[in-house]
Amino acid sequence: MEKVKGELLYEGKAKKMYAVRGRPQEVWVEYKDSLTAFNAQKTGSFSGKGAINAQITALLYQRLKDNGIPTHIIENINDHEMICEKLRIIPLEVVTRNRLAGSTAKKLGKEEGTPLRAPLVEFYYKDDALGDPFISDDQAMLMGAVENRQDLEVLKTKALAINKVLRAEFEKAGLELVDFKLEFGRNDRGEIVLADEVSPDTCRLWDLKTGEKLDKDRFRRDLGRVEESYQEVLQRLKEKSK
Ligand code: ADP
Numbered sequence: 261m262e263k264v265k266g267e268l269l270y271e272g273k274a275k276k277m278y279a280v281r282g283r284p285q286e287v288w289v290e291y292k293d294s295l296t297a298f299n300a301q302k303t304g305s306f307s308g309k310g311a312i313n314a315q316i317t318a319l320l321y322q323r324l325k326d327n328g329i330p331t332h333i334i335e336n337i338n339d340h341e342m343i344c345e346k347l348r349i350i351p352l353e354v355v356t357r358n359r360l361a362g363s364t365a366k367k368l369g370k371e372e373g374t375p376l377r378a379p380l381v382e383f384y385y386k387d388d389a390l391g392d393p394f395i396s397d398d399q400a401m402l403m404g405a406v407e408n409r410q411d412l413e414v415l416k417t418k419a420l421a422i423n424k425v426l427r428a429e430f431e432k433a434g435l436e437l438v439d440f441k442l443e444f445g446r447n448d449r450g451e452i453v454l455a456d457e458v459s460p461d462t463c464r465l466w467d468l469k470t471g472e473k474l475d476k477d478r479f480r481r482d483l484g485r486v487e488e489s490y491q492e493v494l495q496r497l498k499e500k501s502k
C-alpha cells in the first residue's frame with residue numbers, strides 16, 4: 261500500500277519531519293531549500309538545494325549500506341523526500357576530521373588544512389541554546405547523552421568505518437573529505453543507526469587538484485558560487501557511481 265504523509269512532527273533548519281500514516285516507526289523527511297550557518301545567525305537559500313542534499317545523502321547512504329553499514333533510509337520518495345526509520349536521536353554531533361579545519365584548527369592554532377596522522381573523532385553536544393559545544397567523553401556521560409561508555413566507543417568505531425567508505429567515494433569524484441558531522445539514533449531494537457544526512461551542508465569537501473572548497477564554507481565565508489558548488493558535488497558523485 262502506498263505510504264501517506266502524516267502530520268508535521270518537527271521543522272528544523274534544513275529539513276521537515278512528518279509522520280507516516282499508520283507507521284509509527286517511520287518518518288517522512290522533506291529536505292528544505294534553506295541554508296543556515298553560525299547557529300542560524302546567518303540564513304539564505306536557493307531553489308533545489310534540498311533536492312541536491314537529499315540526492316547526495318541517498319547516494320552515499322546506499323554506498324554505506326552496500327558496505328554493510330546500516331542507515332535510517334527505508335525508501336526514497338522523490339528528489340527531495342525520503343522515508344526513514346524513526347530513531348531516538350543521540351544528542352551528539354559526531355565530527356570526524358581527516359585534516360584540521362574550521363573550529364578545531366582555530367582552537368588549536370593550526371593552519372586550516374593541517375594534515376592528521378590518523379582521523380580524529382570528536383563529540384559536540386547537540387543543543388542549539390548552548391551553541392552545540394565540544395564535550396569530552398566524561399561530559400557526554402554526565403549529560404546522559406548515551407547510556408554507557410561502550411556506546412561512545414561504538415559511535416567512534418562507526419564514524420571511522422563510515423569515514424573510510426565516504427572518503428573513497430568522494431575521492432572517486434575528485435574530492436577530498438576534509439571533515440564531516442554525523443548523527444546517530446537508536447531504533448526499537450536498541451541498535452545504533454546512522455541518521456540525518458551527509459551533504460555539502462555537513463562536510464568540508466575540497467577539490468583534490470585545486471583545493472577549491474565545494475561545501476557550505478562557500479556560504480559561511482561568502483565565497484560565492486554556492487549553488488554551483490553543491491550542484492557540482494552531486495554531478496560528480498552521480499557520474500563516478502555509474
Ligand atoms: P536542526 O534540527 O539542527 O535544525 P534539521 O533541519 O536537519 O536540523 O532537522 C532534522 C532533525 O531531525 C534533527 O534534529 C535530527 O536530529 C532529526 N533526525 C534526523 N534523522 C532522524 C531520524 N531517523 N529519526 C528521528 N529524528 C531524526
Ligand code: UDP
Pocket residue numbers: 353355361362363364392439440441461462463464476
Ligand atoms: N558541522 C555540521 N553541523 C554543525 C557543526 C559542524 O554539519 O552544527 C560540520 C561542518 O560542516 C564541518 C564539520 O562538521 O564539516 C566540522 O565543523 P567545525 O567543528 O569545524 O565547525 P565550523 O567551523 O564549521 O563551525
